[in-house]
Amino acid sequence: MKRTYTFLLLAVCTSPLYAQNYRQIHDKAIVVDSHNDILTTAADKKVSFDQNLKGATHSDLARWKQGGVDVEIFSIWCDGTYGTGKAFAHANRQIDTLYAVARRNPDKMTIVTNSRMLKKAVSEQKLAAMIGVEGGHMIEDRLDYLDSLYKRGARYLTLTWNNSTSWATSAMDEHGITALGEDSGKAIPPKKGLTPFGKELVQHMNQLGMMVDVSHVGEQTFWDVINTSTKPIIASHSCVYNICPVFRNLKDDQIKAIGKNRGVIQLNFFSGFLDSAFFTRNKAFALRHKAERDSILKTVTDPFFADNYLFQKYPEEVKALRPPLSLLLDHLDYIVRLIGVDYVGLGSDFDGINSAPQQLDDVTSFPLITQELVNRGYSKKDITKMLGGNFLRVLKENER
C-alpha cells in the first residue's frame, strides 16, 4: 500500500500535469498588461473601476486580482478632436481620476513609476498601476507638457493615436483610410514620418526614461523612431501583419527591427487585428441589422459606437464573430519563430475593444493564455518572460 502511494506521488510529481500547472506558473509570474482603456470606458459609463463592473466592462479592481494581473498600464486617451487647449487638460483629468481611485484603495493598488516600485507593489499583492499616454496630440506640440506628464507618472507615450500630430504621421493617415479600413477621402500627408521636432522628442523621451510606443504610428514614423531611439521601444498593443494584414499591425521587417532594438511587441486582443476574416463577418452582421444601425448612426459621430450598441444587444450573434483563442497564440508563435521569446508580451486593449477571441471575456481570462502557452510546450522560464518579464526588461533598460 505504502509502496503504491510512494509510486503514485512520484508519478504525479514527474508527470507533465504537475510540471505544467499553468495556474501556478501564472501566479508566480509578474503578469503585465501594457494597455487598458478602462479610464475612458468608466468615464463614458459614469462608473468607477473600484466598483464591481462585471457585465458592464472588461476590467475592475477585483477582476484584475482574479485574473492574476500584477501590472496594468492605464491608457490616457482622447481623440484628435481635442485640440490645443483641450487635449493636455483632458489627459491630466484622466490622471487625476487614476490617482483618486488609487487613494481610495491603498490596500489594493499603487501607482508605480519605476521597476523598483513595481516589484514592491507586486510583493505586497497590490495592483501596480502605470500610466501610458496614447496619442502625441496630448502634449500639444510642447516638450514642457511632455515633462509634466512624465512627472505625473506617465512612462510611455504612444507617439500618435489614429490621428497624426504635426510631428509624426499615424498608420491610418499614412494609408489614407478610416478605422474600418475604408478610404478616408483624406489626402495622404506629403511628408511622412517624424519631423526634426519629432526626433528631438524621441531623444528627450530616451533621456527622461519614458518608453517610446509605436503602436498606431505609420511605417515611416516607425523607421524614423528605430533610427532615432537609443533605448528599446515598445509596441504597447499591436499584432502581426503577415497573419492579419490591417494597417495597425507590424510587418516582418518591423518585427525584426524591434527584436534588434531589444524592444517588445505586446499583443492586442482585438478580434479585428488578430483575424483577417473578422471584418467580413462583422460587415455581414452590420448588414443583417442595417435598419437599426442606420438609425443609431444618426445619433452618434463614430460608427464604432453604433456597433458597440448592437454588439451588446445581440450577444449570441456576436459570439460567433469571435475568432478562437488559439489565434492570439498563433500571433505570439509567429513572433517567437521570427525573433525569439524575448520580445513579445501582452497588451490586451481591454475596454478599448468590442470583440476579443473566444473565452477571453475580460481581465479574468489572462490565465487561459498561460494555459495555452503551457499546452504549446513553452517552458516556465519562457512563459514568465512573455507574461511580463520581457516588458520589465524594456522598462528597466529605459530607466538607465
Ligand SMILES: [Zn+2]
Ligand atoms: Zn489604441
